[in-house]
Each structure stands twice: as structure tokens, then as C-alpha cells.
Amino acid sequence: MMxxxxxxxxxxxxxxSTTCLFWAIKHFKKVYALxxxxxxxxxxxxxxxxxxxxxxxxxxxAKDVSFIAELGRNSLTDISIQMDEEQPVGSFPNTxxxxxxxxxxxxxxxxxxxxGINHLVTGVSQTDFSGYPDCRDGFIKSLNVTLNLAMDEQxxxxxxxxxxDKAQTWALADELGVLQLVRTKTLTCYNGEMGDGCGxxxxxxxxxxxxxxxxxxxK
Amino acid sequence: MMxxxxxxxxxxxxxxSTTCLFWAIKHFKKVYALxxxxxxxxxxxxxxxxxxxxxxxxxxxAKDVSFIAELGRNSLTDISIQMDEEQPVGSFPNTxxxxxxxxxxxxxxxxxxxxGINHLVTGVSQTDFSGYPDCRDGFIKSLNVTLNLAMDEQxxxxxxxxxxDKAQTWALADELGVLQLVRTKTLTCYNGEMGDGCGxxxxxxxxxxxxxxxxxxxK
Numbered sequence: 001m002m003x004x005x006x007x008x009x010x011x012x013x014x015x016x017s018t019t020c021l022f023w024a025i026k027h028f029k030k031v032y033a034l035x036x037x038x039x040x041x042x043x044x045x046x047x048x049x050x051x052x053x054x055x056x057x058x059x060x061x062a063k064d065v066s067f068i069a070e071l072g073r074n075s076l077t078d079i080s081i082q083m084d085e086e087q088p089v090g091s092f093p094n095t096x097x098x099x100x101x102x103x104x105x106x107x108x109x110x111x112x113x114x115x116g117i118n119h120l121v122t123g124v125s126q127t128d129f130s131g132y133p134d135c136r137d138g139f140i141k142s143l144n145v146t147l148n149l150a151m152d153e154q155x156x157x158x159x160x161x162x163x164x165d166k167a168q169t170w171a172l173a174d175e176l177g178v179l180q181l182v183r184t185k186t187l188t189c190y191n192g193e194m195g196d197g198c199g200x201x202x203x204x205x206x207x208x209x210x211x212x213x214x215x216x217x218x219k
Numbered sequence: 220m221m222x223x224x225x226x227x228x229x230x231x232x233x234x235x236s237t238t239c240l241f242w243a244i245k246h247f248k249k250v251y252a253l254x255x256x257x258x259x260x261x262x263x264x265x266x267x268x269x270x271x272x273x274x275x276x277x278x279x280x281a282k283d284v285s286f287i288a289e290l291g292r293n294s295l296t297d298i299s300i301q302m303d304e305e306q307p308v309g310s311f312p313n314t315x316x317x318x319x320x321x322x323x324x325x326x327x328x329x330x331x332x333x334x335g336i337n338h339l340v341t342g343v344s345q346t347d348f349s350g351y352p353d354c355r356d357g358f359i360k361s362l363n364v365t366l367n368l369a370m371d372e373q374x375x376x377x378x379x380x381x382x383x384d385k386a387q388t389w390a391l392a393d394e395l396g397v398l399q400l401v402r403t404k405t406l407t408c409y410n411g412e413m414g415d416g417c418g419x420x421x422x423x424x425x426x427x428x429x430x431x432x433x434x435x436x437x438k
Contacts, residue, residue, distance in 0.1 A: 067286055071329040099329045102369040106325065110290040110318045139368035146365040149358035150321040 006030040007119035007158070008112040010104050011060075013049025014188045015207055016123030016161055019169055021056055022176040023160045024121045032117065034108055035062040038100070039069035045187045048194060052185055063111070068103050101134035102143065109147045109155055118155050125161040125169070137162050166210025167217070174214070183211070225249040226338035226377070227331040229323050230279075232268025233407045234426055235342030235380055238388055240275055241395040242379045243340045251336065253327055254281040257319075258288035264406045267413060271404055282330070287322050320353035321362065328366045328374055337374050344380040344388070356381050385429025386436070393433070402430070 009024050011017045011033035024031045033053040035046050046062050053060035101124060108120055124135040133139060137159070144157045161169055173182040188207050189197030197204040228243050230236045230252035243250045252272040254265050265281050272279035320343060327339055343354040352358060356378070363376045380388055392401040407426050408416030416423040 063286075065286055067282075067284055067326075071326065071333070098332060098370055099325055099366075102325055102365070103322075106318055106321055107286075107290060113317060114290070133371040134369045136368065139365065142361065142365040142368050146321070146358065146361040147318075149355065149361050150353045151317055152352040 002027050002119070004029055005119055006032070006115075006117045007121055008032045008034055008108055008115070008117050009058075009121040010108050010123070011035050011049055011053065012123075013045050013052055013186060014123070015166075015173075015182055015186045016125065016169060016188075018052055018182050018186045019173045019176070019178070020121050020123040020160055021052070021058065022178045023172065024158075025056060025058065026176060028119065031056075031058045032112075032115070033058050033060045034111060035060070036104055036107070037062055037064045037066060039066045044192065048185065048187050052181070055181070055185075061111075063107060065103060065107055068100060071098060099134070101132075101139070105140075105143055105157065106147065109151070109153075112155070113151060113153055118153060119158065120155060121158045121160070123161050124159055125164065127161075127163060127165045166206055167213035170211050170214035171217075174218075221246050221338070223248055224338055225251070225334075225336045226340055227251045227253055227327055227334070227336050228277075228340040229327050229342070230254050230268055230272065231342075232264050232271055232405060233342075234385075234392075234401055234405045235344065235388060235407075237271055237401050237405045238392045238395070238397070239340050239342040239379055240271070240277065241397045242391065243377075244275060244277065245395060247338065250275075250277045251331075251334070252277050252279045253330060254279070255323055255326070256281055256283045256285060258285045263411065267404065267406050271400070274400070274404075280330075282326060284322060284326055287319060290317060318353070320351075320358070324359075324362055324376065325366065328370070328372075331374070332370060332372055337372060338377065339374060340377045340379070342380050343378055344383065346380075346382060346384045385425055386432035389430050389433035390436075393437075 005028055007024050007028040009017065009021050009031060011021055012035060021031065021033060035049045037043065037046055050060050105120065105122060112118065112120060124140060126136050140157055140159055144155060147155050170179065173179045184195045187194045188203045190201040190203050191198040197207065224247055226243050226247040228236065228240050228250060230240055231254060240250065240252060254268045256262065256265055269279050324339065324341060331337065331339060343359060345355050359376055359378055363374060366374050389398065392398045403414045406413045407422045409420040409422050410417040416426065418427065
């Protein structure tokens with residue numbers, strides 16, 4: 001049934017959302033990719049995202065939502081704050097941008113509504129959620145209901161990665177035929193290095209460990 | 220209990236949010252007022268709001284959220300569209316800004332969190348909701364849960380006007396000792412005229428009929 005419909009993927013050009021983009025291409029008739037500029041330190045990630053979308057043959061748009069960065073102090077958008085390398089005990093890492101997924105998905109929903117699209121795809125995962133509350137399943141489902149009530153619509157938020165870990169995400173990319181593309185052309189690294197990245201930030205560690213686990217099981 | 224706590228009022232300087240501002244002053248230890256610039260045709264409403272906040276002795280801030288206006292076409296922010304004078308049958312009036320209260324309250328919550336405030340006040344009313352889905356009680360409650368899950372917080376959204384009509388809102392203003400202030404210094408009119416307004420837009424009609432009803436019962 002979904003194959004007859006259109007969908008909008010919240011797309012950063014990282015490992016997770018790129019895997020979701022190809023998942024969406026497999027399951028929907030037409031796919032749109034939406035990226036966000038929000039004052040992140042590595043704005044070039046939007047250009048990497050655009051290149052991947054072009055290679056995948058999907059319509060791409062980048063929206064400026066830089067108001068998000070002004071709302072709360074965090075190390076992803078404020079260059080005066082050093083990023084946490086380890087998660088502080090009992091609190092979020094300072095890479096947490098308060099309400100980020102709330103705003104991304106809300107903007108995506110309004111944008112999708114304008115195009116007559118009611119399917120949304122996001123790469124959030126509760127399994128590897130790194131302490132961010134806005135990656136949890138309960139939040140996404142609550143937001144789905146809130147968006148429907150806000151606009152009297154019937155949005156459906158899809159989260160193909162919600163219950164799988166990084167190794168399984170690599171397996172999914174492989175199944176979709178894009179393991180090499182995801183490995184070499186996506187940006188996950190907090191220090192802005194494409195592909196295998198800097199190797200020592202939390203995002204690189206998680207990504208590498210997942211890949212090693214997946215490749216070990218594949219042998 | 221609330222008298223020991225602080226609250227943030229989503230404040231436009233209109234009849235409803237001004238009444239809520241004085242309701243909040245009565246019930247909380249300290250009150251903050253937050254206004255939004257979102258490309259509305261009557262930007263001076265923010266200056267009226269600032270003047271009322273000053274008179275009430277509450278801290279005031281205006282945030283630019285003009286990204287909202289770019290998301291969906293509507294007659295409140297797009298000067299090329301004539302505002303509906305009557306509500307179209309079976310649809311929203313074209314003054315509906317998709318997701319407006321979703322974004323206002325989400326931004327307010329992030330802002331409140333930064334200040335250590337967890338009480339939010341909004342003047343939405345299901346009784347006079349004019350067909351806007353984002354003024355309904357179910358939406359506000361769903362959003363409250365969503366905000367709590369998004370940021371792992373315990374926000375409480377107060378809606379003192381949810382179940383009262385315009386006449387009862389005038390009665391509340393009178394009870395709070397601000398009937399004259401609300402009548403003469405607030406801006407509700409879609410055509411940007413303060414106090415009693417243009418008299419013929421839907422907002423003016425609703426406001427006037429409520430006032431007449433209230434004054435008739437008072438005699």
C-alpha cells in the first residue's frame with residue numbers, strides 16, 4: 001500500500017538518515033529529502049546530504065531553522081563550548097540541542113502537508129539513543145498524535161531504525177545495496193570528517209563498533 | 220502552591236493573552252511574558268504587548284520565529300492573500316498558520332527550560348476556537364506530554380480560557396481588575412486597530428459580542 005504513496009525523509013546525510021532514505025526509496029512511490037540548517041558547526045554536512053540525495057535521485061530541500069540554535073546552549077552549535085567526549089553521569093551529553101527533533105519533525109510535517117504528503121521518515125533509534133530523550137519511541141509516538149491534532153491531519157511517522165542497533169543498521173544498508181555508499185559518503189562524525197571520521201568522538205566510536213560487529217557476523 | 224513558582228505566559232498583547240497575563244500575576248510568584256515575531260502583518264502588536272507587560276511589571280521578551288511564516292501560505296502573514304471575513308464551510312479560515320501554536324508553545328517550553336521555569340500559560344480557547352485545531356484542549360494536552368517527553372521535563376501548560384467564552388473572558392478581566400486596560404490597550408483586530416478595533420473582522424465581532432453580552436449581564 002505504501003508503494004503508492006509519497007514520503008518525506010528527515011535527512012541529515014549521516015549514516016542513519018541515509019539508510020532511511022534508501023529504505024524509503026524501496027517502500028514508497030516517491031521520496032523527498034529535507035535537510036536542516038540550524039547553525040551546526042559542520043554546515044558542509046548539508047552539501048554532503050545534497051550530493052547523496054542527487055545520487056539517489058530524490059528531490060532535496062534544505063530549510064533554515066537556525067532559530068533552534070538560539071534557544072538553548074549546547075556544544076553542537078556553540079563554538080565556545082567543548083563537546084563532551086563521554087556522556088556525563090545522570091545527565092544528557094552537552095551535544096543535546098533541546099527540542100531538536102521536536103522542531104525538525106514539526107517543520108517537516110508542515111512542509112509535507114503543503115505538498116499533500118502524510119508519511120514522514122526519521123532515523124531516530126531508541127537503541128543507540130545516547131541519552132537524548134527526543135530519540136525515544138514514546139516521544140515519537142506522542143509527537144505523531146500531537147502533529148495530527150495540531151493540523152487535523154493523519155501523519156504517519158516511520159522509524160525504521162527505532163529498535164535496531166548500529167550493527168543492524170549496517171546490515172540494513174547492506175540489504176538495501178548501499179553499504180559502500182553509506183560507509184564512504186555519509187557524515188556522522190562530530191568533528192566533521194566524512195566516511196570513517198575522526199575515529200575518537202562518540203559518534204565515530206558507535207559507528208565503527210557497529211560496522212566491526214556487522215562485518216564479523218557476515219564472515 | 221503555584222504562588223511559590225514562576226511561570227511564562229505566551230503573550231501577544233491581545234484580549235485573551237492579556238487576561239491570562241493578569242491571571243498569571245494573581246497565581247504565580249513571578250511572571251515572564253514571551254511574544255513572537257513571525258512576519259504577522261501587524262508587527263506593532265509586539266510593541267503594544269511590550270507596553271502592557273511594562274505596565275503590569277513583568278519581564279518581557281520578543282522572539283523572532285519568522286520561519287513559521289515561510290512554512291505554509293496563510294492570510295495572516297502573506298500580504299498577497301485577502302483575509303477571510305467569514306469562515307469557509309468545511310475548512311479552516313485562511314488565517315490559519317499551520318502549526319502556529321505548536322511552534323509557539325514548543326519555543327516557549329525550550330525558553331522556559333533555560334530559565335528553570337516549568338509552568339506555561341496560553342490563552343487558547345476551545346469555546347471560541349474559530350475552527351483552528353491547535354486551540355483545542357486535546358491538542359494542548361497531547362503537546363504537553365510531547366514536550367515533557369522531548370526534553371525529559373515536567374512542564375504544566377495552563378489554559379485559563381479553554382472552557383469559557385468571550386463574555387466570560389471579559390468577566391474574568393473585570394474580576395482581575397483590568398477590564399478597562401484590556402478594553403483599551405489590547406489588539407485583537409485582524410486589521411491592526413487597537414481597543415475596539417475595525418469592528419467588522421471576525422475577531423472584532425467576536426470580541427464586541429462578548430463584551431456586550433457581559434455588560435448586559437452585569438447591569
